[in-house]
Amino acid sequence: MTNDLVEFATHSDVLVLIGTNTSECHPIIAMQMLRGIERGAKMIVIDPKKTDMAKKADIYIQTPVGYNIPFLNAMINYIIQENLYDKNFVENFSHGFEYVKEAVKEFTPKRVEDETGISQELVKQAARTYAKANAAAICYTMGMTQFIDGTSNIFSLSNLAILTGNLGKKGAGVNPLRGQNNVQGSCDMGALPNVVPNGPVTSKEVRDHIKDIWGYEISEKIGYALTVAPDKIEEEKLKLLYVFGENPVMSDPWTEHFVHAVEHLETFIVQDIFLTETAQKADVVLPAASWGEKDGTFLNTSRRVQLIRKAVDAPNNLDPDWKVVANIAKELDIKGFDYTCAEDIWNEVRKVNPKFFGGISYERIDKNDGISWPCPDLDHPGTPVLYEGNKSMLPDGKFKLVPVIYSEDKEQRVKLEQEFIEKTNMPKDYPIGSGALSEKVNELYPCLFTTGRKVYHYHTGTMTRECKPLELGSDIMGATIEVSEDIARERKLDEGCYALVENKRGKIAAKVNINRDLRHGTIFTTFHYAEADGNVLANAEEKDPLSGMNPLKMTIAKIKKISEEEFLSVRNQTDIQMHPSELYRAVRRQ
Amino acid sequence: MSLPLKNKYVIADPNVCIGCATCMAACYESAYERGKLAVPRLIVTRTNSGTMPNQCRQCDDAPCANVCPVGALEFEKDCIALHEEICIGCKMCTVACPFGAIRPEAELMPSIDYTMEPKYNLTIQSEVGVKSIAVKCDLCVGREDGPSCVEVCPTNALSFRDNLNNNFIEEKAQKTVESFTKEKMKYK
Numbered sequence: 001m002t003n004d005l006v007e008f009a010t011h012s013d014v015l016v017l018i019g020t021n022t023s024e025c026h027p028i029i030a031m032q033m034l035r036g037i038e039r040g041a042k043m044i045v046i047d048p049k050k051t052d053m054a055k056k057a058d059i060y061i062q063t064p065v066g067y068n069i070p071f072l073n074a075m076i077n078y079i080i081q082e083n084l085y086d087k088n089f090v091e092n093f094s095h096g097f098e099y100v101k102e103a104v105k106e107f108t109p110k111r112v113e114d115e116t117g118i119s120q121e122l123v124k125q126a127a128r129t130y131a132k133a134n135a136a137a138i139c140y141t142m143g144m145t146q147f148i149d150g151t152s153n154i155f156s157l158s159n160l161a162i163l164t165g166n167l168g169k170k171g172a173g174v175n176p177l178r179g180q181n182n183v184q185g186s187c188d189m190g191a192l193p194n195v196v197p198n199g200p201v202t203s204k205e206v207r208d209h210i211k212d213i214w215g216y217e218i219s220e221k222i223g224y225a226l227t228v229a230p231d232k233i234e235e236e237k238l239k240l241l242y243v244f245g246e247n248p249v250m251s252d253p254w255t256e257h258f259v260h261a262v263e264h265l266e267t268f269i270v271q272d273i274f275l276t277e278t279a280q281k282a283d284v285v286l287p288a289a290s291w292g293e294k295d296g297t298f299l300n301t302s303r304r305v306q307l308i309r310k311a312v313d314a315p316n317n318l319d320p321d322w323k324v325v326a327n328i329a330k331e332l333d334i335k336g337f338d339y340t341c342a343e344d345i346w347n348e349v350r351k352v353n354p355k356f357f358g359g360i361s362y363e364r365i366d367k368n369d370g371i372s373w374p375c376p377d378l379d380h381p382g383t384p385v386l387y388e389g390n391k392s393m394l395p396d397g398k399f400k401l402v403p404v405i406y407s408e409d410k411e412q413r414v415k416l417e418q419e420f421i422e423k424t425n426m427p428k429d430y431p432i433g434s435g436a437l438s439e440k441v442n443e444l445y446p447c448l449f450t451t452g453r454k455v456y457h458y459h460t461g462t463m464t465r466e467c468k469p470l471e472l473g474s475d476i477m478g479a480t481i482e483v484s485e486d487i488a489r490e491r492k493l494d495e496g497c498y499a500l501v502e503n504k505r506g507k508i509a510a511k512v513n514i515n516r517d518l519r520h521g522t523i524f525t526t527f528h529y530a531e532a533d534g535n536v537l538a539n540a541e542e543k544d545p546l547s548g549m550n551p552l553k554m555t556i557a558k559i560k561k562i563s564e565e566e567f568l569s570v571r572n573q574t575d576i577q578m579h580p581s582e583l584y585r586a587v588r589r590q
Numbered sequence: 591m592s593l594p595l596k597n598k599y600v601i602a603d604p605n606v607c608i609g610c611a612t613c614m615a616a617c618y619e620s621a622y623e624r625g626k627l628a629v630p631r632l633i634v635t636r637t638n639s640g641t642m643p644n645q646c647r648q649c650d651d652a653p654c655a656n657v658c659p660v661g662a663l664e665f666e667k668d669c670i671a672l673h674e675e676i677c678i679g680c681k682m683c684t685v686a687c688p689f690g691a692i693r694p695e696a697e698l699m700p701s702i703d704y705t706m707e708p709k710y711n712l713t714i715q716s717e718v719g720v721k722s723i724a725v726k727c728d729l730c731v732g733r734e735d736g737p738s739c740v741e742v743c744p745t746n747a748l749s750f751r752d753n754l755n756n757n758f759i760e761e762k763a764q765k766t767v768e769s770f771t772k773e774k775m776k777y778k
Contacts, residue, residue, distance in 0.1 A: 023608040030608045031745055052609045052641045456611045473618025473630045474611035516638050 002173030003137060004302040004372065004384035009035035011171025014133035016126075018046040018157070019068070019143020019553075022053050024455040026177045029139075029301075042133070044126050046071070047143060048450065049524060050517035059126050061118055062519045065448045066147055066554045069406045069435030070115065072156035073107035075127040076100065079163055084131035086165030093390040094162050096401035099424050099432075103403035131164045135171035141179065143452075146553040148410065151546040152433030155402040162399045168387035178301035179459075181291075185299030188356070188373070189349065193223035198353040213351055214336055225548030226252075230261035230540065239266040244321070245288065249277040249578065250460040250527060253538030253550045254505045259577060271324065276462050277530055277578045287318055294320035296342040297365070302384065304370040305360050402431045410436035413545070438542045438551040441521070445503050445556035447487055449523045451534035461528040479510045479529035483559065484518040491559060498567035501525070503557040506536040509570035512561075523559055530578040531571055597648040598668050598729055598752040600632070600737050607747035609634050609641035613739035620730050620738040627674060629695045631727045632739055643739070643748065646670065646691040646727035654683035654692050654726070662724065669729055677723040684724065694722035 008015060009032040023030040030053060037043055037056065045057040054060040063071055079085050080101055090097050109120035109127075130136050138161060144153045158174050166172035178184050190196040199206035201220055210218050224232050230252070232238040241262065252258045262268055262281055270282035273290045293314035298306050314320070319327065322345055329337040339345050343362050350357045359375040360382070371382035391397045405420050407413045413434045421432060441448060456474035457464045464470045481499050493499055499512045501523060508525070510532040518524055525534040539555045562570070614630040622628040632645035652670045655663040662677040663670055683692045729750075730737045740750045 023610070027608050027610040027744065034606065034608065034745065050638070052636070055638075055640050056605075455609060456615070467615075468622075468628075469615035469619045472628065473616075474614040474634075476614070476630065476633065517636075 001175040001177070001302050002167060002386040003171065003175055004304070005029050005032055005175075005177075006302075007171045007384075008032040008041075008137060008139075009039070011135055012036050012041050012137045013171065014130055014136035015041055015043045016046070016130055016136060016138045017043065017053055017057075018138065018140045019145075019153075020053075020139055020141040020177055021047070021049065021051040021143075021452055022139065022141075022177065023051065025141065025179065025453050027455065029177055033139075042129055044129060046126075048448075048519045048522055049452070049515075054517075059122065059129065061122055061126060063118065064116055064519060065450045065522060066437050066551075067116060068144060068147070068153045069149060069156060069404055070107055071112055071118075071123070072153070072160065073104040073404065073406065074109050074112045074123055075130070076156070076159055076163060077104040077107050078109055078124055078127040079131045079160075080104065082128070084128065085163040089165035089167075089390065090163060090401075093392075094399040094401050096403065096430065097163075099403040099426055099430070100159055100163075100401045102424055103405050103420065107406070130160065133164075133166075135169055136164065136166050137172055137175055138166075139175045139177055141177050143553055145176075145547075146549055147551045148438040148542050148544050148549075149433070149435035150544045150549045150551075152404045152435050155431070155433040156404050158399075159401050159404070162401055165390075167399065168385065168390045170385055173386070176301070181300060182298045184301055184303060185297070185305075188299055188303075188353075193225050196352075197349060198355075210352065213348070216336075225543075227540070227543055227548045227550050230258050233261040233264050236264070240269070241265050241267075242269045242271070243278055243282070244271050245273075247272075247276040247278045247460040247462050249281065250530060250533050250535060252540070253535050253552055254540035255533060255536045255577070256506050257540055271321070272462065274462050274466055276460070280579055280581065286324060287316075288324070289314035289318045289320050293318070294342070296320070296322070297346055299373075300370075302372060303386075304372045304382075304384075305357070305365055306370040307362065307365045400431065402433055404433040404435060406435045408436070410438065410542075412436075433546075438539055438554060439556045441556050445558050446521070447483075447523050447557055447559060448521055449501065449503070449525075449534075449537055449555045449557040450553050451525055451527050451538065454526050454528060457526070457528035459528070460533075461530075465528070477513070479526070479532035480513040481508070481510045481532070481559070482513045482515040482518060482524040484520050484522050485514060485516055486520045487523065487559060488512070488514045491561060493559070493561055498562050498564060499559050500562045500566070500570060501537065501557050501559045503537050503555060505538070505540075505555075507570060508532040508534070508536050508574065509562060509567050523557060531574055533574075533578075536574075596668055597650060597670075598750070599648040600645055600727060600729065600740060600748060600750050601647075602642040602644075603747045603749070604640040604642040606745045607634075607640075607642045608745055609636060610744060612742050612744060613643050613748060616738040616742040620733055624730070624732050626728070627695060627697055627723060627725055629697070629725055631725055644689065644691060645739075647689060648727075648729070653686035653688065654724075657682045657686040669731075670726075671731070672724060672726055672728060674723050674725075679722040679724070681722075681724075683726075692724055692726040695725045696722045 015033055015036060043057040044059045045054040046061045046063055047054060048063060048065045109123035112118050112123050113120040138157050140157060161167050161174045194200055196206060196210055198209055201218060201222060207218055207220060229238060249255060249259060268282045269284045270279040271286040271288050272279050273288050279285045292311040295310050296308055298308055300306060322342060326337040326339060355376050356373040359377040359380045360371045365371055372384045375382045392399045405416055407416050413436050417432050417434050456470050481501055483493060493512045495514050497512050498509060500507055500509045527533050527535045537555055537557055539551045543550055611634045613632055614634060617630040617632055618628055632643040634641060635644045648669045655665055655670050659680060660676055660678055662673045663683060679694055681694050684694060735741055737750050740748045
């Protein structure tokens with residue numbers, strides 16, 4: 001996040017929530033937003049599902065799944081046409097206005113209305129409300145990023161923020177609401193294929209700095225993205241997989257393919273606190289200490305480094321994760337892992353990336369209850385608001401407006417981008433984005449299929465489904481398939497009947513819940529339940545060209561009513577796929 | 591003059607509720623700790639117009655208690671008490687309740703694999719061998735700190751109305767009249 005999440009309560013005048021079900025997925029952030037609304041902030045919600053936040057919103061726009069770039073471009077176009085953009089900010093602090101203007105010129109609110117039936121007045125109203133606000137924050141989550149044009153979606157959001165000058169001030173910014181307590185931290189620490197904690201591996205300067213500290217030469221080659229791992233395993237380029245606190249059998253798209261791929265591995269190691277669906281397929285399972293049983297730091301969505309202290313001792317004197325890694329390194333005879341405590345590792349992080357973390361000592365985090373990076377020295381107060389003084393982190397200190405074009409045919413994206421570059425004489429290294437749909441509904445698979453979360457479960461339910469008050473108290477529904485009213489009507493699905501959803505990648509069966517909050521033609525399910533995991537159907541073949549992200553939030557499927565016997569037979573198959581050994585089945589779910 | 595408000599009750603504010611269902615988890619835990627049937631007694635209900643937990647209003651002339659054939663539901667001095675051990679699972683109260691706040695439930699049995707037999711089968715058509723009984727909000731009777739849902743609610747959407755006077759009605763009436771008269775003045 002460019003800003004701190006408490007600013008939603010104290011400073012934001014307008015909140016734009018796009019592709020996020022904030023109250024269910026980030027209840028604490030939603031709470032801050034509601035405080036902001038009580039103070040008088042306006043809220044715009046854009047989502048295919050009329051979420052609880054949408055019901056509280058001033059403007060709600062129900063877009064089809066994946067229809068982000070034409071919509072955002074229309075908003076940008078209207079803001080430019082009506083001269084609602086911040087001319088001072090655009091002229092003095094950014095590049096590329098003419099490219100964006102060119103890219104959006106064919107996208108009008110009228111076009112949005114023609115293509116989706118969303119009233120153009122509503123689009124205009126949203127654009128006006130956002131552009132005229134003193135401080136407007138954009139918040140987004142996986143409903144923006146998990147598409148084959150996810151990166152371009154975010155380009156569009158940053159374009160909106162730059163055009164309206166909503167950067168570098170309190171209560172504004174572009175804010176990805178992170179889904180885990182430390183996902184920002186793991187990215188900052190280099191748990192990505194292309195970076196180390198102080199920058200990209202392709203930069204010589206970065207590698208030299210690392211060599212000074214670690215004493216090793218590191219490779220300049222960018223590693224494999226997670227999304228290509230199953231393919232690389234099948235090609236036998238990847239022989240060992242070490243999974244840490246993740247449950248990719250359920251969270252990765254196209255389960256059948258993934259399960260098939262991991263069988264090819266020479267060694268499959270899983271380290272987790274419970275015997276997850278993934279751990280059940282592993283060769284070696286290492287037990288792990290849970291979050292309350294170890295010391296360390298978490299780096300939250302606001303980039304704030306926070307301390308966590310052990311509350312109880314781990315059972316059987318289990319080592320914390322860092323120690324497990326250090327022990328493995330020792331076995332492999334790799335030097336440099338002689339840490340005595342988590343603080344030692346943090347102090348090394350401060351040395352590796354002094355620009356961001358240099359001034360964040362344990363003592364200071366403790367005293368200040370967390371410090372946001374960048375914080376280069378011990379006198380620096382931390383940076384809850386990025387880009388203050390309208391200065392970006394790029395070498396020239398200016399922001400880049402990135403043109404985002406749209407292609408009706410996903411195969412034509414590169415060609416259209418090339419044409420656009422030629423037409424506008426853009427410099428070769430200037431970024432450009434493009435949007436397209438990964439799959440379009442057809443006669444065989446006439447419904448849009450998307451996934452999401454329920455407030456009472458967390459991701460694949462590794463922890464929350466083991467927690468009885470949540471599993472038996474909060475979650476009284478169990479796994480359901482939510483369908484929009486028209487789908488239920490056309491297929492004569494009743495509330496609570498059994499249904500089978502399938503596409504070319506797999507099938508899931510569960511009870512039907514007719515959800516009037518869904519946009520027409522949409523099926524929604526969660527990925528919390530091994531017995532009906534939405535990711536079984538998710539698209540793993542296609543990827544975002546820039547980030548490698550799969551379109552987890554969008555695929556196509558068909559649905560039909562089934563009898564109880566058929567339901568039980570599909571459930572049984574799913575159960576065997578997820579929990580191959582009967583012994584494990586009994587361990588995992590009572 | 592109006593009657594003093596006798597019965598205590600828990601009520602939610604849909605404008606503040608974010609539907610996080612923490613109340614349901616707390617309710618389960620409280621029931622479990624107090625040795626009651628371990629199921630949530632309030633249900634976060636999601637509708638097209640908004641979301642809030644729905645639970646027993648502890649009605650003065652409670653239809654559920656009036657209709658109960660065995661006296662499992664009893665008029666107590668400040669609430670409607672439910673004696674689980676007497677309940678025969680006849681579901682009359684469920685039919686009578688105008689709020690949908692009392693329902694038959696049964697606890698999961700360890701011998702059944704619920705991944706194959708979804709747990710929500712256990713409501714009205716209960717499984718063979720499981721006796722269903724009525725459950726409703728019992729205001730966490732026996733719990734020192736009062737209703738646990740109110741205690742855990744992160745947005746203070748839930749409140750426990752136990753100050754047994756009706757001052758707040760008069761306050762509200764005055765506020766309404768004030769705002770009405772103010773509006774009315776504008777169009778004189």
